[in-house]
Amino acid sequence: MKLPHLTALRYFDSAARSESFVRAAEQLHVTHGAVSRQVRLLEEGLGIELFERRNRAVFLTAAGRTLFDTTQTIFEQLASTVQRLQEHAQDNVLVLSCEPTLAMRWLIPRLPDFHAHHPDLQLHLVAAGGPVDFTRGGIDLALRRDDFRWDRQLHSLMICEEWIGPVARAGAPATLDGQRLLHSHTRTTAWNTWLSLSGHSATGTERSDYEHFYLSIQAASAGLGMAIASALMVGDELRSGQLQAPYGFLRDGSAYHLLSPQPLDDDSKRQRFAEWVLRQCQGSLDHLSLTQNDEPALPSPPQVR
Secondary structure (H helix, E strand, O other), X not given: OOOOOHHHHHHHHHHHHHOOHHHHHHHHOOOHHHHHHHHXXXXXXXXXXXEEEEOOEEEEOHHHHHHHHHHHHHHHHHHHHHHHHHHHHHOXXXXXXXXXXXXXXXXXXXXXXXXXXXXXXXXXXXXXXXXXXXXXXXXXXXXXXXXXOOOOOOEEEEEEEEEEEEXXXXXXXXXXXXXXXXXXXOEOOHHHHHHHHHOOOOOOOEEEEEOOHHHHHHHHHOOXXXXXXXXXXXXXXXXXXXXXXXXXXXXXXXXXEEEEOOOOOOOOHHHHHHHHHXXXXXXXXXXXXXXXXXXXXXXXXXXXX
């Protein structure tokens, strides 16, 4: 027995739900005539009238209602199955929103390790800072410094504290006096904060301004002056000898947090990333002999000879 074409059954099912070819056409985004033709072809193929047509209205016949009982169940089951398949296909995708400087200078170089330990997960990285719209952006997690207020209904996990200090290209004069200090518009108070916390002063300095924090750090790497940097973001360059941090680093009172609209301890892909990023942050601080609990002694100011 040859079954009717699936398109005809779909059009019939939509028309049967509302007993209206007009509303079915609206739902299917086709013309009224297209619905009418498909239903008529189905009726001709079956040799049975499925709708009674009178006064420009349509009503299911007994045969039409019997068929609708079946098509309704089939299409609902089909829609449910397709939805489950799509959800399963997307379950291995983790969308992370991360502050641009942290993403470029720290996270991205470590992602090969994440993929090696979690080959079943696909990480989609979105560079952004500040408040995040998880629903509209389709975001699973956001890695942020706590320099703004977020919805307290969000689940938050502190990843590590922020440590800051001046950095310059290796071999550059390691003194504040007479130095060109590099500032950024995204962290306008960085130098003042460090000078206040450290008790140091700088005289006879010049100033250069950059739009983003990562640009000022890059400028310091190029030998254009001295920038305030996050220890987390320059650890690799310090270990390779590309940069120097003559005054060490100290906590500025802020911290990085992982934000999520869902719990982070539910044995999900979110938890797996949270555990990985915690280990990575702790490892980065350990390499610099920075801890979460003890304030390290700052190096003495370099002596000018």
